[in-house]
Each structure stands twice: as structure tokens, then as C-alpha cells.
Amino acid sequence: MIKSLKATGNQLANSAFQLTVLRQEVVDVLHLPPFHAKMQEVGLFPLRPVLPAVLQINVGKMCNQVCKHCHVDAGPDRKEIMTRETMQLCLNALAQTDIPMVDLTGGAPEMNPDFRWFVEEISKLGRKVLVRCNLTIIVANKKYYDLPEFFKKHGVEVVSSLPFYSADKTDRQRGDGVFDDSIRALKMLNAVGYGQPDSGLVLNLVYNPAGAFMPGPQAALERQFKQALLKDHGIVFNSLFAITNLPVSRFLDYLVESGNYAGYMEKLVTAFNPTAAAGVMCRDTISVGWDGGLYDCDFNQMLDLHVASTSQHIRDFDAVALAQRPIVVNQHCYGCTAGAGSSCGGTVA
């Protein structure tokens, strides 16, 4: 298992350093326009939010995996965990709004000791819960074996990463043995109804490239994955989301170490798509950090780029103030606006 950037004392564990590295490459080395200038050209700067559809809550950076591409720098060594008090503040804020969906992410959100309580409380408020489940957590320890039943009980939408339908590519990105454990977990989810036709239990998979290249067409990849997983393992699922790797944290480190950094950044910038830019998820998503801080998205969260608003923390959640904020952008945003675009729900253009 590799170590987190924080554990190895890597300079890229520092968000300010990452932002400097990103700007230097785009502007000084590649002589390409900074992201805000590109958005200005297409009349999207300042970028404004629309009515929020999702409250995405990062409940902690602790994870049982240490994936090579992780933008959170998550791992078993990370101790940042959202407290129940902060979760209660999230529930208070949620109750004041009509935001229909809560997207729980991490790390491995299930490792938060108050995870199940939180899901139950969100459900009591009548909101849809989406959990970004890394699959291996389900089989990591017997205390998690009943997660499929728990998810089913609350109608949770499960979204899980699977970089490929083969062990080789999956394990290279996510760690040794992850593919086999993921298959076991997917079968357990299928067994309680997830991904099955007409069950109402949604299981979506996330594809992100196992390297310094863009994802191909989402629909074609979905067909391939469905065919292969059914034929080889009898596994079914609903949809595949193709997500671009953003040059943040461990993926940025991978790009630099592998000599792919300049080429990848150039690819992202030259693939800028104004249609994708207009549909970026930060427009209808508000991101909450493990400590209750508010951000425009999970990537901004990991780069410590707080919302440009007087409403900075979940305890001071102010929907009106947040609706008027300019979304904070930086060079990593080129990842979400490249090609067909990218978001936590797949392509946007």
C-alpha cells in the first residue's frame, strides 16, 4: 500500500504549493491562459451558482485504501473525521433549505463512527442520500458486511469507483487486491437488489482513467463495462460515470513524477469546452468539509479554497448569501471543463 503525501512529508501535501505549481505550469511554462481568463472569454466569469441541488459532505479523510489518483490524499493515516456535532450543524442547515440530495463522500465515509446515524437523520428530513462507497470497505471488516442491507433500508444511491473491469488496471490505481474485493462487494450489493432492473436501488459505477489520459465517450465505456461485468462476473449496475482525473494532490504528484504533467495540463487546457464549462457541478453543489467549512466543490476543499462568501462555515449557512457568491476558480478547474466535461455525476456536456 502506498503512503499518503502527508505521511511522506511530500511538498504537494501543501495546498498553497499545489496552486503555485499549477499556475506556474499553465501560465509560465505552457503560456496558456489562466482558467479565469478562459472563462472570461466565453462570458462565464465570474461563474455564478444556480439553485443548489446537492449538498456534498466530506465526512472525513480516513480511508482503508490509498488510491494513486486520490485528490483527497486519503488513507488509513488520516485522522480528520467529521464529529457528530458538525453533522448536526449540517442537518440544521439542510432543514432550512429544499436541497433534495445529500452526497456523502470522504475518504471512506462508512469509516466515520457516526456515518449510519447521519444517514438515518438525513433520511428523516426526507432527503435523498448518495454514498460514495469504495466497495472494499464492505468486505474490509465484518462490522461493514451489512452495509448493503443498511443502504437498502434507506434507499441510498450507491456510487462506486471501478477504474476497469480487470484486476490489472484496477489494482495499479487502487491497490493490490482491490479488484477482487470490489467484485465481492458488487455481488453483495446485487444480491440485495442494487443495480437490478426495477428494484429502485441505484448502483452507479465511476470510471476514471488509470493514467494521464482523458476518459473516452461515457456511453461507449458504459456498454463495455456492462458487457464485461455481466459476462465475467454476473454483475449488473445502472450507469457509468466517466470522470476526468483532476491535477490535485496525489494525481498531481503522479503527473509530476511520471513526466506527464506538462502534456496532461496542455491536453486539459486545449480541450476546454464552453458547453461543459456552463454545466460544471460547482454551480449546483455546495461542498462541506470534515470540519464544517464551506467550499464550491470537493477539489476546492482539498486546495483550501473556501467559498467567497460571508457564509464560511456550516454553522453560519446562509442560502441567500451563498446564492450570490462568485464561484472560486483556479487552474485545476480545467479538468472539469475539458472535452465532454467532468463532474461527480459524469460528463456534463
Added chain:
Amino acid sequence: METYYNPADLKKFGNIGEFQKEFADKFFAYYGAVFAEGALTAREKSLIALAVAHAVQCPYCIDAYSADTLEKGCTEPEMMEAVHVAAAIRGGATLVHGVQMMNKVKELSM
């Protein structure tokens, strides 16, 4: 070290229109149409392009279609088998001319 090929030139391919715009525009429109989804999928075409790139030994095409096949979810074994298809055809094309050689040898020999 000076070389004939510069990988950075691949992204300048579109600039050939600077010397002759009309034909460049026609070529790139045709190229885009050829690689779109059709009776063959875009993925199948990408693998064919990868194989042909090796047959004609264009380093630009090899780089471009190595990336393109990866993006389209092809595996390393699939990509290498495509290269072997090109190798088999090129090898076969060489060897089948050996029939002509045999014909000639028999014509000239007692």
C-alpha cells in the same frame, strides 16, 4: 541531439492549412467523419488506426492512437494484438511475394 521527428510537432498537424487551406480543411473534415461512430464503433476504428500506424510506421500516429485507444478503454493485450495484426499482414505481404520468386526460380532453372 538532433532528430527528424519532434513529438511536439504532432499538435501542430492542423497548421498544414497555412500553406494550403482548402485541401487541409477537406482532409480534416474527411478524417473526422471517418473516425466517427458508424458501421464500426469509434473504438474499433481506433484499434484499426493503431495497427495501421505501426504498419506505416508513423511515430505521430503511434503516439496519437496509443493515447486514443487507452482513452477508449482498450487494454494493453488488445492494443498489442492489433500491432501483431499489422505485423502479420506486413509479414504475410512480404512472404506471399515469395510465390512469385518461386515461380521465377522454377522458370529459370533446369
